[in-house]
Amino acid sequence: MTAAPTPDTQRSSTDPRLLATIVAVAAGAAAAALHHVTGMFWGDLGAYRAGAVAAGAGELYQAVHHTPDGTALGFTYPPFAALLLRPFAVAGHLHIVAGIKLTPLIFVGYLVLTGRWRAAGIAVAAFAATIGLGFAWRPADSARFWSGGLLDTTRVTGDPRTILNQSLSGAVTRIADDPQPGLAWLIVAALAGAAGMAVAVAYHRAGDELAAVLACAATGLLISPVSWHHHWVWWVPALLLLARHAREHRDRGATITAMVVWVTLVASTSWVLASPGGWDLRFTGLGLVYSNLYVLLALTGLGAAAWRLYRDRSAAADDRRYAVARVHS
Template sequence: MTSTFLGANPDEAGHPPRRRPDPTTPTPTRPRRRPRRQAYAKAGLVLLPLLVAAAALAVHHSTGSFWGDLATYHAGASAAASGDGGLYQASHLGTDGISLGFTYPPFAALLFQPLVPVGMTVAVGVWTFASVLALLAVVWVTLRAAGVPPERRALATLAGGAVTLPMFAVSGHLQAGQVGLFLMLLVLLDVTGDPRRRWSGLGVGIAAGIKLTPLVFVVYLLATGRFRAAGTAVAAFAGTVALGFAWRPEDSVRFWTGALFDTSRVTADPRTILNQSLAGALARLTDSADPRTGWLPVAALVAVLGMAVAVYCARAGEHLLGVLACATTGVLVSPVSWHHHWVWCVPALVLLAVRSWRGRSRLGLAATGLTWLVFVAGTSWVLAGLHGWDLHFQGWGLLYSNLYVLVGLAGLGYLPIHLRRAGRSGPARPVSGLPGDLRQHDVPLPPGAEPPERESEPEKKP
């Protein structure tokens, strides 16, 4: 059977010949979903902080509770605004009957001055909104350091922020109105930035001027050979101290000569389940309110080994892992590390999830989910405190009350093993985390992407 086609002859198979497209005829295009998806994701990055801030305002208005740390910042800033000498006498009495005093350097009280003219309701809303933005920025910076392409970061940042909100280190941080997310963002932007920047180390110094715990990153910079950045950090920290003395000299003298070492202003009993440091773990294990005798040698050993792991990661090209190992070491060896100090679990989990997804590692994805569950399970620690059994533990209670400490120690112990296995399995392909060190062939490619072509070397003539 034959067919007749007007204006053309069929080919041997009876099919019409292929017509060349008319260049004047517009070709239909498929709808571009990716730009639309990116637009929705970017809108979500603004909507999520607004929703969380609105929820915080509703809770604060209806209960009048929580945000005790933010109220303490407000009280301290107000006392400092009224004159010199009253900063460390100011306190906030919470609805639970616990009095909280200002424990940061005078420089922090200077930065908190915008809180003075506004009431707590406005402060809760603005502070919560800014804190969630800082959380999203931390996820974004981590994804950038992990080599995630820019066109995928918005949606991944939104997903990462939403997933990490239920973790008690984050939700408890928002509930208390803490400052840790801002400090973590400052440090991450600084330490994972280009080391050739003139002001590298400035963020670490300013963060340490607000709260002393980021000083551990000065040790990391020195140990990894970034001496100029370490010097900049020390100079910036000294500048914050000098500024505090110039603004409130009497308060500065009191802080640096006495209030700094008064641990009773931080916690009445280190055994509380919310104190997730080595000192708190030892206090719960021994059921002693004064674990300093056993804590000092253990803390010194973990400090040395933890910093060695951080340096080992950096020398292997894994700078972001080195930063996370340093942060974990600092949280562990600090005499008091509240649950919200463990917000460093956010970049750690984001990096673990990215690596596991790219490597198609079921074990890595399972570890990511299990670690997430551990940090979510800490939410019920609030119930422990409300029922008054957050000081004495036995049996499985000892394991449950030290979850964060155990996860931190396990992470530090596993990193060297992971890096050695990666070194044995083939040439290292590090995700640097330092843009100045990134090389195109070192960054793991997203699924489906092809590696760029390399220029072939000229053949050597005999």
């Protein structure tokens, strides 16, 4: 005789992929409705489209999209990104995302460090193909971009100190109140990059791939010269991971942490008023904490993840020593 399903077993039978799909569709519908009513919040897409249109007129890097609040967004991406939005463009495999937005390149390093050479080779080959297509379509613009334009932060933001730039580079410029981060940023980024990737690889070897991917993503956003606040969408799966851990292990600490992170993210929503209000560059005292919330959260998260891994390994080692001692006693 089969026992009737309990509420707990009914909840656990819910397909997380179905739930994620429902949430994604609902969020997309809400974003589309909000954009239709206000004309705002899809500025990046407007910049991509402006680049695609300008490319037809022969002035790719002169393209500018003006948002309803008066912000001017230039086309700052590889030529291949504009090609994709041309009427004759054909979308390709996921591995080409680095040819559109360079930040995902950090995951190629992650694949190499975790020994997945074939996947890394495919990603590199696909990325190289996007560069080749860009040169075939727009040779002058491609040469301009890849010969140094991609490292020029002024093409992305007029001043990297803006609060909307939530990277280590932005944090260093705000703390020093100097738009040129210089050697200090390179040193900090190198240390953070090495430590963050070490955490990612360690979690991969421990079998926790989601935590590994989140650590890699956070590291990439921290060390990027410019990481806009909306690039940190990785907070969503990170919060879900915390919530799952809190529920499965009845961990009150994880619950409190998730709540603190959520409140911090809500507090950061006022950043969207910064640039139009003209108060997005200079901060002192607690203002420096407020203006670097995502950077501080990411660094704290990576540190906590490393400590958790160390603690779990130490506990496992103690258990093995105890088991061996009992066998020989």
